Amino acid sequence: MIKKEKVTERKTDFKYEIWSNELQKIYGKKDKAFEAVKKINLRVEPGIHGFLGPNGAGKTTTMSMLVGAISITSGEAKIRNEDAGSVAARRLFGFLPQDPVFYNHMTGEDYLIYMGKLGGLHKTEARKRAQELCAYFDIFDDRVRPIGEYSGGMKQKIGIAAALIHKPKLLILDEPTANLDPIGRASIIEKIKEISKTVSVFVSSHILSEIEQMCDRVTMINNGEIVISDTLKNIKKKYIGNTYQLDTNKNQEILQSLEKKDYVQKAWIKEEDETVQVIPKDADRLQTEIPKLILDNKAIMYSFHIPEVSLQDIFMEVYALGGSKK
Numbered sequence: 001m002i003k004k005e006k007v008t009e010r011k012t013d014f015k016y017e018i019w020s021n022e023l024q025k026i027y028g029k030k031d032k033a034f035e036a037v038k039k040i041n042l043r044v045e046p047g048i049h050g051f052l053g054p055n056g057a058g059k060t061t062t063m064s065m066l067v068g069a070i071s072i073t074s075g076e077a078k079i080r081n082e083d084a085g086s087v088a089a090r091r092l093f094g095f096l097p098q099d100p101v102f103y104n105h106m107t108g109e110d111y112l113i114y115m116g117k118l119g120g121l122h123k124t125e126a127r128k129r130a131q132e133l134c135a136y137f138d139i140f141d142d143r144v145r146p147i148g149e150y151s152g153g154m155k156q157k158i159g160i161a162a163a164l165i166h167k168p169k170l171l172i173l174d175e176p177t178a179n180l181d182p183i184g185r186a187s188i189i190e191k192i193k194e195i196s197k198t199v200s201v202f203v204s205s206h207i208l209s210e211i212e213q214m215c216d217r218v219t220m221i222n223n224g225e226i227v228i229s230d231t232l233k234n235i236k237k238k239y240i241g242n243t244y245q246l247d248t249n250k251n252q253e254i255l256q257s258l259e260k261k262d263y264v265q266k267a268w269i270k271e272e273d274e275t276v277q278v279i280p281k282d283a284d285r286l287q288t289e290i291p292k293l294i295l296d297n298k299a300i301m302y303s304f305h306i307p308e309v310s311l312q313d314i315f316m317e318v319y320a321l322g323g324s325k326k
């Protein structure tokens, strides 16, 4: 008889890069206690995920718990299948803190080698990887200069390179573009987008347009609470208006025709740009009937669409409401 061998394999399948259940952080004690993160349930799927919120929202506190830099008050968090703070979890991610501390006398290359060795690489391997990363971040010639002489953008590149040195599966970046000039920002954003094709990225920012440029999914946090977590596409869809805008060379005539149609609930001319605004009773019919209406009026159509609500508007609205719009 063949003895069936029992295999105790680590579970390698996972659904979320980052997952948390009622994750909470209270700073201080008793009357000084302050709840910075209020029992949040994070779901970060593979890909690039933005963590957005105004200053003081709790982004750094959350990330610090995820990477094991500060203790969790209550609840739990996992990186893939590993408990946040565990050695196994640490192997899975690379982390760029909001204010990385560099040894200014060290050269960029030596710093990366040092970080590589901390991450478990042998010296020769760490050196090879450090040089590869310096080339990748366009700082190959500067790698032999002390970090103290680097610009803000170069420091940020070294910080991200250090987070990547041990080839992690997930990159956690806390405000990687803060304190950079516009050119520095753009180049870091490009690199992060490129990196995210092979490594999952969880990136925080208080700047909406940056998150919008990089991410497919967003979690928004305010006052320690998640207010929205969804794909950018869904967020836009959810908040998009129901008012169509039509512009032709005969807007008054078109308006009069539209007002008589049973598929129209309300139509008017917008003062600012004199376009026709239409709220339909039946959007499908409005869309199919518009060409006929234009022909009947012998008009020329310039445009017909639902004006897109900008993400900025959505976030302003959500923050103003102080909660989620479900």
Ligand SMILES: Nc1ncnc2c1ncn2[C@@H]1O[C@H](COP(=O)(O)OP(=O)(O)O)[C@@H](O)[C@H]1O
Pocket (backbone or CB within 6 Å): 027, 028, 034, 036, 053, 054, 055, 056, 057, 058, 059, 060, 061, 062
């Ligand atoms: N060590 C600390 N002790 C007490 N309060 C803190 C500490 N760190 C952060 N906070 C407070 O927790 C809240 C969240 O801060 P933080 O996580 O840094 O927000 P964000 O990164 O979104 O700007 C803020 O009100 C901040 O003042």
Ligand SMILES: [Mg+2]
Pocket (backbone or CB within 6 Å): 059, 060, 061, 098, 174, 175
């Ligand atoms: Mg922060």
